[in-house]
Amino acid sequence: MKDDEVNKPAEQTAEATVPLTEGVYGKLLKENGIASTPLPESIGIETLEVQASAVPAAMKFLREQAKLNFLVAVSGVDSPDTFDSVYHLWSFSKLDELVVKVRVPKSSLPADKLPEVPSLSNYWQTADWHERETYDLIGIRYIGHRYLRRILNPWDWEGHPLRRDYKQPVDALNDKHPVSMR
Amino acid sequence: MTSIQSACVRKVKQKKVAIDTQVPEFKTDEMIINLGPQHPSTHGVLRLILTLDGEVVKHTECVIGHLHRAQEWQGQNRTWFQYQALIDRVDYLSGMFTSWALCAAAEKIDGAVVPERAEYLRVLVAELNRISSHLLWLGTYLIDLGALYGFPFYPFIEREKILTFFEEVAGQRMMYNYIRIGGVQRDPKASWFKKVEEFTKQFAQRIDEYEAIVTENPIFLKRTKDVGILTKEVAMAYGVTGPTLRASGVDYDLRRFKPYSVYPKLKFTVPVYNKHGDTWDRYMARVQEMRESNEIIKQVLDMLPEGEIMTKKQNAGLRVKAGEGFAAVESPRGVLGCYIISNGSDKAYRFKWRNPSFSNLSVLPPLLENRPLSDIMAIFGSLDIIIPDVDR
Numbered sequence: 001m002k003d004d005e006v007n008k009p010a011e012q013t014a015e016a017t018v019p020l021t022e023g024v025y026g027k028l029l030k031e032n033g034i035a036s037t038p039l040p041e042s043i044g045i046e047t048l049e050v051q052a053s054a055v056p057a058a059m060k061f062l063r064e065q066a067k068l069n070f071l072v073a074v075s076g077v078d079s080p081d082t083f084d085s086v087y088h089l090w091s092f093s094k095l096d097e098l099v100v101k102v103r104v105p106k107s108s109l110p111a112d113k114l115p116e117v118p119s120l121s122n123y124w125q126t127a128d129w130h131e132r133e134t135y136d137l138i139g140i141r142y143i144g145h146r147y148l149r150r151i152l153n154p155w156d157w158e159g160h161p162l163r164r165d166y167k168q169p170v171d172a173l174n175d176k177h178p179v180s181m182r
Numbered sequence: 183m184t185s186i187q188s189a190c191v192r193k194v195k196q197k198k199v200a201i202d203t204q205v206p207e208f209k210t211d212e213m214i215i216n217l218g219p220q221h222p223s224t225h226g227v228l229r230l231i232l233t234l235d236g237e238v239v240k241h242t243e244c245v246i247g248h249l250h251r252a253q254e255w256q257g258q259n260r261t262w263f264q265y266q267a268l269i270d271r272v273d274y275l276s277g278m279f280t281s282w283a284l285c286a287a288a289e290k291i292d293g294a295v296v297p298e299r300a301e302y303l304r305v306l307v308a309e310l311n312r313i314s315s316h317l318l319w320l321g322t323y324l325i326d327l328g329a330l331y332g333f334p335f336y337p338f339i340e341r342e343k344i345l346t347f348f349e350e351v352a353g354q355r356m357m358y359n360y361i362r363i364g365g366v367q368r369d370p371k372a373s374w375f376k377k378v379e380e381f382t383k384q385f386a387q388r389i390d391e392y393e394a395i396v397t398e399n400p401i402f403l404k405r406t407k408d409v410g411i412l413t414k415e416v417a418m419a420y421g422v423t424g425p426t427l428r429a430s431g432v433d434y435d436l437r438r439f440k441p442y443s444v445y446p447k448l449k450f451t452v453p454v455y456n457k458h459g460d461t462w463d464r465y466m467a468r469v470q471e472m473r474e475s476n477e478i479i480k481q482v483l484d485m486l487p488e489g490e491i492m493t494k495k496q497n498a499g500l501r502v503k504a505g506e507g508f509a510a511v512e513s514p515r516g517v518l519g520c521y522i523i524s525n526g527s528d529k530a531y532r533f534k535w536r537n538p539s540f541s542n543l544s545v546l547p548p549l550l551e552n553r554p555l556s557d558i559m560a561i562f563g564s565l566d567i568i569i570p571d572v573d574r
Contacts, residue, residue: 043290043507071421072510075521075534088508088521088536092418092434099508126421129544137254152247152573161255162532 047099074130076138083115119145137162226569242547249573257533263500267359273571278311279513281361286509287520292502297490300365306482309475314344315514326563364494406462410561421541424516429463431456436512461564539571
């Protein structure tokens with residue numbers, strides 16, 4: 001297994017040449033003044049890209065008006081060119097599903113700055129722990145989160161382990177840890 | 183109330199007012215105390231930082247991650263074939279469901295067709311697994327409440343039988359690796375189905391026995407009735423799922439709401455309790471769910487068709503087509519989802535697990551607020567949280 005094959009983006013293989021049409025929720029958002037771009041559908045499920053600044057308004061609309069009131073997960077993805085914050089929205093009362101993605105291009109980021117996305121945690125309690133997890137593992141800084149602290153790793157851990165360029169600090173089984181007293 | 187009694191009450195009230203005006207209100211300092219990380223009732227390694235006012239909990243912070251094994255990282259660095267053997271260690275009480283979520287997402291992306299017999303076998307082992315998971319919860323929950331006298335081991339008798347079934351069909355008692363991408367690992371013998379059938383025949387009676395001991399027990403009622411009331415709105419805002427959500431009155435079960443596999447062909451009811459949403463309701467939701475699972479198993483044994491059980495070759499070169507997808511199953515603890523981004527190679531680009539325990543645990547701080555210290559374990563236990571499932 002070569003490294004470059006692992007790091008190959010998933011999107012390149014999907015057929016994205018055909019101009020995509022807007023789905024139901026894309027139209028709804030447009031009618032309410034929130035711009036969104038349709039992305040190649042993930043197995044028949046409508047997928048939208050929303051600008052980072054529009055996330056709180058879009059989520060508020062989708063939760064209250066569009067009744068997508070079940071935030072299944074907030075995931076972070078270290079894509080080849082972007083850092084993605086992916087929201088899977090379901091509903092407790094209907095069968096519709098929606099995937100909302102926020103993409104922060106890597107080219108616009110200074111070397112030691114984390115990508116920034118507005119937080120939903122003050123408005124939607126599910127997002128609280130999920131955003132902390134994404135911050136911990138992928139390193140997306142959620143602006144406005146009251147307690148953005150590492151949740152799965154120790155509080156003083158360095159680096160974000162699920163990034164593709166992450167290097168393990170030490171081989172925990174075979175090496176001596178640089179700060180250990182052994 | 184007689185006139186003498188009311189006069190007394192009035193006198194006491196007057197006296198109290200008089201005292202209050204003379205002495206300033208008695209104030210205590212809040213105390214911060216750690217519960218865990220090693221506490222016998224946390225079923226794993228969970229640390230709660232409690233702010234106590236006397237014996238009343240004012241604020242809770244959950245510190246998780248002590249059992250973090252970087253399962254998502256491991257998924258990105260292991261082949262599909264290796265990872266599907268690894269993943270049922272996440273929730274060790276219901277490994278079948280974790281495998282199933284992974285396989286469902288991978289099959290969705292890959293477009294792999296699962297043979298019908300394999301689907302029925304999946305439902306069969308999954309429902310057996312649901313019963314075994316709830317049985318362990320029932321036993322340990324009674325220990326959490328202080329019933330150390332022997333009841334906790336009654337459910338373990340039945341659980342032991344189920345684990346023996348799994349040992350025979352998958353080779354292991356807890357880490358099965360039975361459900362694979364494209365089907366199931368192997369076809370059980372005819373004698374195995376007979377044993378399961380015998381088990382289902384007597385199991386309903388066993389549940390009656392547990393209920394006779396526990397459900398109307400006055401001590402149990404005192405510890406659980408009106409304790410830890412979780413309202414519908416709070417549960418939905420925190421993304422709570424599973425029996426915990428259904429005990430709060432939301433009729434949301436993926437098996438019926440978004441039917442997957444062969445569940446549409448099976449007849450079963452989903453127990454929903456819409457009165458209180460307290461600890462006792464959560465207990466009842468799980469116990470009734472075991473009855474329903476037993477009924478499902480009976481139906482599956484009758485309906486099981488003949489045929490293939492696997493469509494994909496199970497070897498180290500196992501690959502899944504490029505694409506991304508999210509699939510979820512209803513595990514004993516709630517919606518267990520898996521988000522996969524595949525690039526067509528033998529390793530996935532990204533795995534993300536949506537574990538029910540993770541979201542269910544996040545609702546603990548509001549539930550514990552203003553409850554006495556002794557209620558912590560009654561409430562925490564009723565959420566049925568598995569710490570490895572939280573930490574991954």
